[in-house]
Amino acid sequence: MKYYKSTLVFVLSLCVIAVAQDYAWPVKVGKVVSSNFGDPRPRRFHAGLDIATKGASGHEVVAVDTGYVERIRVSSDGYGRVLYQKLSDGRTAVYAHLDSFTELLDEIVRVEQNRRQSFEMEKFFRPNEMVVNKGDLLGYSGDSGGAFGPHLHFELRDTLNQPINPFISGFGLDDRHRPKPQRIAVIPLGADARINGNTLPQVFPIRRISTAVYEFPDTIHVLGAVGMALSAVDEITGFSIKYNITGISLSVDDSERFRLEFDRYNLTKNHLMEMTYDNSLRRLNDGDFTRLFITDDGTKSDFVKGEGTGRLLLSPGYHSVALRLFDHVGNVSRIQGTFYYAPSVRIKTEIISETKSSLTVAVSPDGNPFAITDFVCYAFNNKGYLERKIEATSRKLEGRNLIVELPRKPTEERVLQFIGINRLGGVSEPFHLSYGNDIADHLTIPFELSLAHLENSVVLEVAARGYFDQTANLTLKGEGERNVPLLQRRPGVFQSDPLPPEALRNGESAVLTISGAATRETRFGLLTKVADGGTNETAVSTDGECTLLATPTTFYDTTSFWIETVKKPVEVENGRFASSVYQLQPFDRALQNTAKVSIKLKKSETADKKGIFFYDRREGWTFLPTEFSIVDRILSAPLYSLEAVAVIEDTIPPHIHQFIPGPNSSYNSESLTQIVGKVEDELAGVSGQEAIEIDLNGERLLFEYHPIEKEVRYRFDGVLESGAYKLTVAATDQTGNRSERVINFKVN
Template sequence: MKRNHYFFIIISMICIAGGQNYHWPTIGSKALSSNFGEFRDGGFHMGIDIKTLGETGWPVYAIDDGHISRMVANFNGYGKALYLTLNDSHTAVYAHLEEFTFQLETILLTLQSKNNSYMVNEYFNLEKFPVKKGDIIGYTGNTGASFGPHLHFELRNSKTQPINPLTNGLPVEDYRSPRVHQVGIIPLSPASKVNGSSIPRVMPLYAATTGGGLQFPDTVSCFGPIGLTIEVDDKIQGAANKYQVQSIQLLVDDAPVFSLNYNELDYGQMATVSQVRENRFHRLNLGSFTKLYKLETFSSTTIVPDGISGALNLTPGYHKIEIQVSDAAGNTTIIKGTIINYPPVKVAIRDVEWLDNTIEFNIQPVTLNIPLTEVTCYSYTAYGYPDEQLTIVNSKKDRSGLRIELPKSKLGKHGVSFIVKNKLGVHGSPLTWHDPNADRRLTEMEIDITFSAVEHKIIAQIQTNGFTSGNTALRLLKEDEYISIPLEKIQPTVYTTDLLLPSLFNNTLRIDAFFDGDIERIIQLDLSPSVVSPGEITNIFSKDKNCSIQITKTSVYDTTLVWIEAIDHPVEPKGGTLQSLIYQIQPYELTIKDSIRIGIRYSHHIKYMPNTSLYYYNQKSGWTFLPTNNLQNRMVMASNLLSFDAIAIIQDTDPPFVRKVYPANGGNFHYKDVRTISVIVDDYLSGISSDEQTMSMKLDGEPVRYAYQPLKKELYYYLPTPLNAGEHTMEYSLSDQAGNQVSGSTTFRVN
């Protein structure tokens, strides 16, 4: 519904920046719910979302002189949208509108009638619909894939690339600086170490002791190539929302080594979000981090200039790190820290002495005779769970090492992990201890073996549910040799490898985990990984041969390892039944460049089973429908997938259901209260289909030109004129994506 708000002074909506003189797009507000460049699954946010006080019908304005060049109406994307080509060659896009101006709305209705469809995508020439700056061209709404009433606004350059409206003529007042919560450090090579380990590390940041800004909690000890990543967002006064920042610059020893800027995006580069966002942390729900490096194999992007890497391969010694983070208003947060590049110090427990109330550990350096200065101790339960940081009762120097005493009462059946640093600030290699009397027999222990990806390298981890002495290794069986890969104990029950090159697994026939504690134990892994590379097509099968994936020439950024695992403990779908095993494509954390092809073979009884499709498991929304090609001659269901997820064949057994109908059946209404007829539905599993061919709405037996809002799951029709007094009937029908249907009617009276 249109809203008349004459009390606003129009001149307050004019914005001047960088030589531009644009009119603010709507009188609804100048508050934002989202800004330019925010991360989305599968891409970036290409504009700004302007709040409209939770209401629809606010006027939207031409931001400058130009002409309406395009008109769109659809269910899923921008809903009802207008494209305004400006005289300066930019294009302004107004999306999710409720209504256009009368002339444009008339054109829309004519086109919909001509097409016999709600869908419109019409282009206009320069002379058709000229507009002046400040002209009303439509009204804000909630159409298309909109989470609530707002105006999605974009500004595009002459190459149709979205540019940041906030830095190109439409600024907003913002006095708050960006917030940086944590810094992550990613090892990038088999030799790389971060604080003595091959595992990516995340550290909190603290207020700087001098000069303002933030600082690392301590000197970081690194070795080999590494990449930095930060968890960052921005705030604007008066709003609870979190926003994307404008730019980030990384300096090492005062020299810039990396920068990114969200001033210009490209619709052809949407998939590069997975190389700008730290995908491993994102997939593991560890936070939304931005990478401050770009690997050589990554695609070009407008965000990061070509020719810069940001991957740090530092010379030995100390290095100053500075990260500058700015928002569109120029507010800046600076983070400073120090990295020392040096190999981890090999340390060992030379002897253990049991005293009356304490246990004394003599910890000495093995590889570098520089005095140890600091030890931090953490206890772990007999099943490997972290317990607490231990208080060191007594500490004294012993040659280049330290003798420390820990309370005997805190140990007992607990293990200890020691984090050691020397005078230079270099971390020691992982060091653990447990009472040998607490050893469990290898044959009695549960052993969990996992593989994961760190920027296309592989790291293996073995975790036991008890303490054991001795060594652990992976063994790769080739045609004529065994390759042994040692694992290092990083916690009392956890062992990891260094980062492994995928090529190490070429021509591997079998992978074993080997333990040599009280007895030898060999576990043959149920794993058949394949080495895949860009520019090659590789077909990979599950062990039972019923699930297959095809890595295309463009699927991966770099050579990596891929495999398929059958899931032992499936998540049952609500509203459906599993018709196959669940297969997890691994490594789950891997950043992929383009889609992969997937297929699951089924048994004969499923061949003609209705409402059956492939699904993948989404951590947020659960089982998610995949458009599926049922290859009945091969008895295979096939689809494409954009990430490494769990997949299965599922039959959707429950049809959609109705949540609300308006006007309600049997109701009596004043004619002024019936401006819209609507039905809101929902579905447990596959979701409501947004295809016009799968839905219908009639009023008094006549089809109407309905609209559909996919997030509200609402089928609705705006009445062009009030209904006549008397009885009326609305009929409706919708389907879910699997083909189940719901239909019904409501009869009501108008007076």
């Protein structure tokens, strides 16, 4: 009897859940979702669904289930007008970017705004105050807050206020499409890691071999600890929109090593978006790749399930790799391939014969007993630029050597880069062969130094335009000296093996030595610091005018950081550089918390109308909240990513225009229902409604300022009486420039 009771309770609880998940669709305009749960946004995940409203506001938004209105909030940014409904199953539904609420709720908003004398307001309700039934009207869709166009942002949250995926919680759509994988990336996770002989992350295309199965382009040769990342999208039947997939699992030799499911997450972990989607690949313009591994210290988002870390340190030999992708209704795609774990391979090449139309080259293993069975050859010009891939006209195996015949014309006066593949699948480091190409003059040609910061390691790179047959070496100087051999990875580009970040602690300079018949030394300023989570560390630019402060929580793990002076910055429009432009490095590393940049004013400059700006590739030069120390004459600003920064002077005030009512115009009282107009600033920007003042006949108005549209909106509560009116609009940008406009109009 006791067993029967517990079973009955369990069955009843499932029924309650099933009934509770029989939700109504939240907007009466059709089921078109433009963005789904878990999509990457700046330092956050997308917490719900964006439901399209045919590009228009004013569609009815209804309660998805019985419950009560728990709170409403109105602001000019974020979710704008948003309503939180507590549902009968204990969950919370969130309806955001509304144009308006119901008449009753709108009246409550007006009362609260007038009481607070603020457009922004928030009000909570008790469970018995605002009871609603499933399908009841809650408001109308819009584009309030930080919305890019009209739509309804809809969320479902659990009893712990954690956003949960609506697609798998009662709001799924009919879908017969499988997820579409696009590319995979293999990422080195240690100083000794290699991928196909390379020290840097490698991105690979994938091949589709059946409806649901894809495969690697070839066996991937790895050494040391590596991780994987995946670029993939999901499509839903009837729509051309690309969506985020619901989950991924990674298995090696039929053993699950990592699993990720976009089901729910804690809002306090929003910043882990940059550790879920690979920040480095994104910043290097490779696209959005979902990481299939966690950090070395175990930092991970709530989407990571199980005990697997995804950090693959394999045993020597071949390993089968499988990725399983699934969407919200269970459609599955699979990627399969092979990793070959072995030490790196080296080759050498030699021209053994030539004719008028061809040359024959022997590709041989160098220090490795396994025969070379395949190769790739690329032709570079005398400036080090890749021109084309060279295909062999014939090939044959002689002992351990691969003899290949190449067409002569595309190889003449070129540097040929050979990459060999042995019979076990091992991929070699590159080997260069100059065929009639001039060797660059290492004594006169300029070199540039750059650094690539990987997971737990740093690669130094020295580059010039040309091909060199000399050996190259770097000497790092600081607290001590460290000799770093360089390998010419492609013509004119020398790279070091990965170094631990600690190798750059308190760095002062790097000296490049190229040795041939004559030896040349070139010194580079390299003022590097290392943040290891222990104490604050400050990097200084070579001119001493810019500093970058990293606290113990700025980076996720041990990171070397530094400042470079930009020689040819992107020009600033409608402003003036008041300092040099500095690139904060490494620009592609994700920050756990803020860093602080400070720039000292030149003696000839004042702080008036100036601030620190960073360069955004889409928005251009963008203002950072800046503080000024009068004593030290230093401007400082926090930032969540390492960017190009500078002090910029902005002397142009905001532009107030396109207002309705217009100047010297007349309106019927019924036709003038709102004030709307643009308040824009070309450079520093207007921080929000607190930087704008609007008076009508001397009375302050509580208005909305749309941060995306740069638009002021104010709705009249009733009809204006007949008479003359004076509308005054004033705005101040973030560097202190102020403008004011007076608009006189009449109401008949």
